[in-house]
Amino acid sequence: MTFDARDPEALGRFWAELLGYRPDPPPEGFDTWDAALDAFGVPPERRDSAFAVSDPDGAGPRLFLQKVPEPKTEKNRVHLDVNVAAGLARDERRVRVAEHVQRALRLGATHVREVDEPLGYAVVMLDPEGNEFCLQ
Incomplete structure (x- = not known):
C-alpha cells in the first residue's frame, strides 16, 4: 500500500508505531540505509524521498511512503x-x-x-x- 506524503519518514514512523510495524531494514549487504544509498548513487538531498514499514509477522500489508510536493487536498478514496x-x-x-x-x-x-x-x-x-x- 502506498501513501503520498510530505514527510515520508515521519508519517511512516507514525504508522509503524500505530500498527506495531517496523521500518524496513537496508538491503542485504548494507549495514545502514545511508551506505546503501551511497552505493546506489542517491544524492543526499533525495534521501528523504521514501520510507517503508512492514508487519514483523508478515501478516499485514507493507506501507510505502513516497514524498510528493503537493499537500493532501481531498478526502481519501481508500483508507x-x-x-x-x-x-x-x-x-x-x-x-x-x-x-x-x-x-x-x-x-x-x-x-x-x-x-x-x-x-x-x-x-x-x-x-x-x-x-x-x-x-x-
Whole structure:
C-alpha cells in the first residue's frame, strides 16, 4: 500500500508505531540505509524521498511512503480500517477502540467522529498528514 506524503519518514514512523510495524531494514549487504544509498548513487538531498514499514509477522500489508510536493487536498478514496477489537462484544469493543483512539492521539492523529451503527462501531481519525483511517 502506498501513501503520498510530505514527510515520508515521519508519517511512516507514525504508522509503524500505530500498527506495531517496523521500518524496513537496508538491503542485504548494507549495514545502514545511508551506505546503501551511497552505493546506489542517491544524492543526499533525495534521501528523504521514501520510507517503508512492514508487519514483523508478515501478516499485514507493507506501507510505502513516497514524498510528493503537493499537500493532501481531498478526502481519501481508500483508507485503512485498523481492527483493534476483533471478536469483542459491543461494550468491550467500544472500550478497546477508545484506548486505541487515545494512543493514536498521543502519536499525532486527529479525532474526526464516531460511527455507531447496527453493523459496527468505529472512530474516524486523521493521521498527522490528514489521511483518514478508522479504528474499529
